[in-house]
Amino acid sequence: MIPAQWDRRIRRATELTSTYPFGAEGLRFYTRVATFQKSLYAEIQKALKDSPKISADRPLRDELDFFLLLPHFSPFLSVIQQIAPPPLAQAAVGLAQKGPVGWQHAIEDFWHGDPELASAVDDAEELRTGDSRESTSSDRLLAWIFLQPYAEYLAAHREPTIVDGTPSTCPLCGGKPIVGVLRSEGDGAKKSLICMLCAHEWTFRRIYCPACGEEREPQMAFYSAPEIAHVRVDVCDTCHTYLKNIDLTKTGLAVPIVDELATIPLDLWAVEHGYKKLQINMLGI
Ligand SMILES: [Zn+2]
Ligand SMILES: [Zn+2]
Structure with a gap:
């Protein structure tokens, strides 16, 4: 069974679309993203259901299952092209053109690299410099959205971690x-x-x-x-x-x-x- 959090999020976003008109456009985008993420979570769950729990002393980002994830990346980019605001939709078109090697690079770059995400505004500068081997901030933003269900699944399927004190970043994955x-x-x-x-x-x-x-x-x-x-x-x-x-x-x-x-x-x-x-x-x- 898919955990209820996905439906809760989708329901709340739909509710708030009418309560907060100023957020409506973003919420409509989010609702569709969350719908995609929910189905990706279901796929991950189906594929990993027989895997043992990850031990608590292993950092969450030690895991990365390309075999499982990569086939879902291109459909993800297609969805984003259809539903995202223009700059992000454009970034998804650009990343789609990079092909599987570029996709793998974007995913790895975000997962293993500096989890820092700049705003889309900073991207214009990066795009002008035009180095297609590098992931742009938008590529990282896309990889982040794509990887959330996978990270959530891993977080939910590991042995409980004993957290020392009150860290400022996530005790499981190091995210902000x-x-x-x-x-x-x-x-x-x-x-x-x-x-x-x-x-x-x-x-x-x-x-x-x-x-x-x-x-x-x-x-x-x-x-x-x-x-x-x-x-x-x-x-x-x-x-x-x-x-x-x-x-x-x-x-x-x-x-x-x-x-x-x-x-x-x-x-x-x-x-x-x-x-x-x-x-x-x-x-x-
Ligand atoms: Zn401060
Ligand atoms: Zn985390």
Whole structure:
């Protein structure tokens, strides 16, 4: 059975399309991406169902099954060409033309390389330099979206890891957090972070910057807007980084990665105030 998280995400994105018209275009794109990811997850699950659990001391990114993944990459690029906003659709056309060797390179480059993803804007520069052997930021963005279901499957099928302290990157795969979550605990709220790649959620400190380690309270602040009260923007005034946090104590219906994508006005606010996002999302925002 395919885990329910895919349907939950798709349902939430559909709901928010009407609640937050400003996010509608991005959410419609996400809904179709998540539908593709759900079917890819099902394929991965079918292929790996008899594989033993991965041992907890093996880094998640030691795994990479090209035999399984590569046949799905070209159909993925076709879907993206049909549904993505123009710059990403164009990037998918470019990557499709590179053929299997280029696809493998893009996947490996993202999986084993620096997980840093630049925004699509930076790509224009890379494309002008025109070195087709190199993966562009858009290639990495595409590889990231493609690999998410695989990473999620691996994260869900390994022995439990004992996490030391509260790391700023994912204890399973080393990915950056894409969004924070607040859940109720006793009289207060417990904070955790969700990984941009494998969607693993790990406990985090309430007042601590995952980008630079700042922990002095006056340097850390959070902002929210009354019309999107359950999402707040946590900023660090030492490194000028921000990360959105979804407050599930205010609405249990939220699905953090979807609500993060939907709340674009908060990104605009943060950027206007000089903050840079810790990790861009699949809309390149
Ligand atoms: Zn991870
Ligand atoms: Zn910081």
